[in-house]
Amino acid sequence: MTMSLPRRQFIKLSTLTLAGALMPRWAFAARSGNALRIPPEWTGGPLTAAAANLPIWPGHSTAALALNDHVPGPTIRLRPGDLFDMEVVNQLNGEDLVLHWHGLKAPAAFDGHPNQAVAPGGAYRVTFPLLQDPAFCWYHAHTHDLTASQVYRGLAGAFIIDDPERDAALGLPTGVRDIPLLIRDWKSNVNFALTYNPSMFEHMWGYLGDTILVNGTPEAWLSVDQGSWRFRILNACNARVLRIAFNDRRIFHVFASDGGLTGMIEPVTELDLSPGQRIEILVSFADLPVGESVQLRSIFFPITAPMGGPAGPRQGDPLPIMTFHVDAPGNASALPVSLPAPVLPDEALARRTRNFDLGVVNGQHTINNQVYDLDRIDFEVAPGEVEIWQFTNRTANFHPMHIHGAFFKVLSRDGAAATLPTDRGWRDTVTVYPNETVRVVIRFGPRPGLFLMHCHNLEHEHEMMQNFAVTAPQPPPLQITSENNEVVVSWPAPSDGWILEQSDDLLDWQPVANAAELSGDRMRWRQPLPPDRQFYRLNMPDTL
Numbered sequence: 001m002t003m004s005l006p007r008r009q010f011i012k013l014s015t016l017t018l019a020g021a022l023m024p025r026w027a028f029a030a031r032s033g034n035a036l037r038i039p040p041e042w043t044g045g046p047l048t049a050a051a052a053n054l055p056i057w058p059g060h061s062t063a064a065l066a067l068n069d070h071v072p073g074p075t076i077r078l079r080p081g082d083l084f085d086m087e088v089v090n091q092l093n094g095e096d097l098v099l100h101w102h103g104l105k106a107p108a109a110f111d112g113h114p115n116q117a118v119a120p121g122g123a124y125r126v127t128f129p130l131l132q133d134p135a136f137c138w139y140h141a142h143t144h145d146l147t148a149s150q151v152y153r154g155l156a157g158a159f160i161i162d163d164p165e166r167d168a169a170l171g172l173p174t175g176v177r178d179i180p181l182l183i184r185d186w187k188s189n190v191n192f193a194l195t196y197n198p199s200m201f202e203h204m205w206g207y208l209g210d211t212i213l214v215n216g217t218p219e220a221w222l223s224v225d226q227g228s229w230r231f232r233i234l235n236a237c238n239a240r241v242l243r244i245a246f247n248d249r250r251i252f253h254v255f256a257s258d259g260g261l262t263g264m265i266e267p268v269t270e271l272d273l274s275p276g277q278r279i280e281i282l283v284s285f286a287d288l289p290v291g292e293s294v295q296l297r298s299i300f301f302p303i304t305a306p307m308g309g310p311a312g313p314r315q316g317d318p319l320p321i322m323t324f325h326v327d328a329p330g331n332a333s334a335l336p337v338s339l340p341a342p343v344l345p346d347e348a349l350a351r352r353t354r355n356f357d358l359g360v361v362n363g364q365h366t367i368n369n370q371v372y373d374l375d376r377i378d379f380e381v382a383p384g385e386v387e388i389w390q391f392t393n394r395t396a397n398f399h400p401m402h403i404h405g406a407f408f409k410v411l412s413r414d415g416a417a418a419t420l421p422t423d424r425g426w427r428d429t430v431t432v433y434p435n436e437t438v439r440v441v442i443r444f445g446p447r448p449g450l451f452l453m454h455c456h457n458l459e460h461e462h463e464m465m466q467n468f469a470v471t472a473p474q475p476p477p478l479q480i481t482s483e484n485n486e487v488v489v490s491w492p493a494p495s496d497g498w499i500l501e502q503s504d505d506l507l508d509w510q511p512v513a514n515a516a517e518l519s520g521d522r523m524r525w526r527q528p529l530p531p532d533r534q535f536y537r538l539n540m541p542d543t544l
């Protein structure tokens with residue numbers, strides 16, 4: 001297996017193309033590596049997981065687990081407010097399956113908890129509205145004790161909540177200039193195969209590959225012009241932390257994170273991206289002559305533990321990710337002047353702090369000294385509640401902690417304000433570095449049910465995981481009286497997040513037209529008698 005070419009050879013190849021502004025199609029064949037694959041887009045219908053033999057490496061057939069015959073699976077692209085409605089079909093050979101919609105505000109019933117897995121030959125339907133801002137999300141297998149194996153063999157894909165009109169108005173690249181990059185590593189010592197076979201050591205430290213696939217493409221390259229490009233980057237590795245940088249150390253701008261826009265346009269030359277995390281970046285190639293190339297890499301970083309084992313790939317290894325060939329002139333567009341900032345939860349509203357100690361007990365990865373138990377509910381939280389969660393890493397490994405059913409803001413690392421580019425905005429996954437303490441402020445959604453919190457190093461996930469239940473919301477008691485030809489509905493204040501709704505048939509509920517007012521220690525709302533609707537309730541609607 002050849003690795004990417006040394007830079008000297010890129011330049012030599014590139015001189016072939018200088019005669020023309022656009023490289024002739026025949027010349028592509030002369031390039032080392034493979035044109036970046038763009039996964040097909042889901043157009044409705046079932047999503048079927050099944051074994052497949054795919055030409056991931058040209059000239060070779062690779063046994064993988066595919067979704068609708070693709071690795072990665074089709075990109076699901078929907079808009080805010082759309083109803084996501086899909087049948088997931090398990091045609092795997094002897095393996096249960098459930099998919100998690102990572103970054104989506106899914107009701108518990110569709111979140112992909114391992115107790116929702118279906119047996120081979122089974123299917124289940126997922127249906128919920130996308131009540132959240134545009135964001136770059138993904139989906140992947142979350143089957144009990146099989147997450148790592150199934151994701152490694154291919155069961156993952158991109159999920160984009162998209163609003164290209166908004167983005168164009170904000171000055172962000174869209175369409176062909178908006179490219180998802182699903183980055184994962186792979187062990188090349190298993191010949192052209194996606195074989196999951198971790199040693200005891202790899203169970204502890206992570207199943208680390210030595211070669212990168214981008215959108216399922218080995219040695220990927222993309223033909224670009226000198227203009228501005230938007231890349232949505234996902235670390236879909238089982239365990240590898242990527243330290244992302246260009247080989248010429250060019251500046252790129254980070255503007256979005258797990259939960260969408262961060263409100264910042266932050267220039268960086270490198271950043272760490274842990275398994276499960278996403279960023280969106282803007283890159284201009286205007287400074288490169290047509291015919292030049294630049295490489296995206298995961299650059300070296302030091303580690304203090306024997307993370308790769310005696311002779312295998314190591315955490316922090318330098319690895320080429322992909323190459324950008326500048327094949328045409330173009331004009332870089334100006335960076336957006338500003339982008340809307342998300343309204344993040346206020347630490348002062350937190351009603352409690354929970355501590356999660358990340359450790360190793362008897363060779364197993366633990367949270368508060370416990371290994372995951374599918375049937376144990378570790379704690380309960382109230383819907384809509386704001387809490388501080390503190391993760392303390394008592395190990396020498398990275399633990400990217402991922403929370404289902406809620407987003408959070410990263411507050412601090414070892415007591416200092418969190419300032420990493422991947423700490424911005426709404427997050428669902430945060431890197432906890434070796435021996436570090438990270439505090440986040442988290443706000444739960446209104447939807448009750450069972451959710452997960454776990455390490456996204458997938459070799460740790462099946463142990464370093466907890467169940468938490470969002471309890472059913474209990475609305476404050478309503479009091480309904482009539483006064484002076486008015487119906488008066490009142491309830492105790494404060495009652496954050498609840499809105500008054502009315503109905504005349506108990507089926508179709510509508511928010512009341514005029515606002516309730518605070519009077520003393522109660523909220524009051526009045527309507528002239530006789531009311532055209534007779535039923536009232538307090539409801540906590542889904543909000544961002």
Ligand SMILES: [Cu+2]
Binds near residue numbers: 457
């Ligand atoms: Cu971990």
